Amino acid sequence: MFGVYTLKSKLWVAVCGVLLLVVLVWSFVLMQSNKNIDRRSKRASYVLVLVVISILATIAIKLSN
Numbered sequence: 001m002f003g004v005y006t007l008k009s010k011l012w013v014a015v016c017g018v019l020l021l022v023v024l025v026w027s028f029v030l031m032q033s034n035k036n037i038d039r040r041s042k043r044a045s046y047v048l049v050l051v052v053i054s055i056l057a058t059i060a061i062k063l064s065n
Helices: 002-006 010-033 039-044 047-064
Strands: none
Touching: 002 010, 002 047, 010 039, 010 047
């Protein structure tokens, strides 16, 4: 996350962003599909969607400049 928000190089922003998004989406899917996690925690994990949208927007803005 540090690399996405602080780096200036488009290549490094893209690499860090893609890796971060893969890890975040993977953890979200694992959390939602795990039957041992209670419903309240699963609902709270939807905040992660806002983080993913924020990272996508940051990557798009940095790559478009």
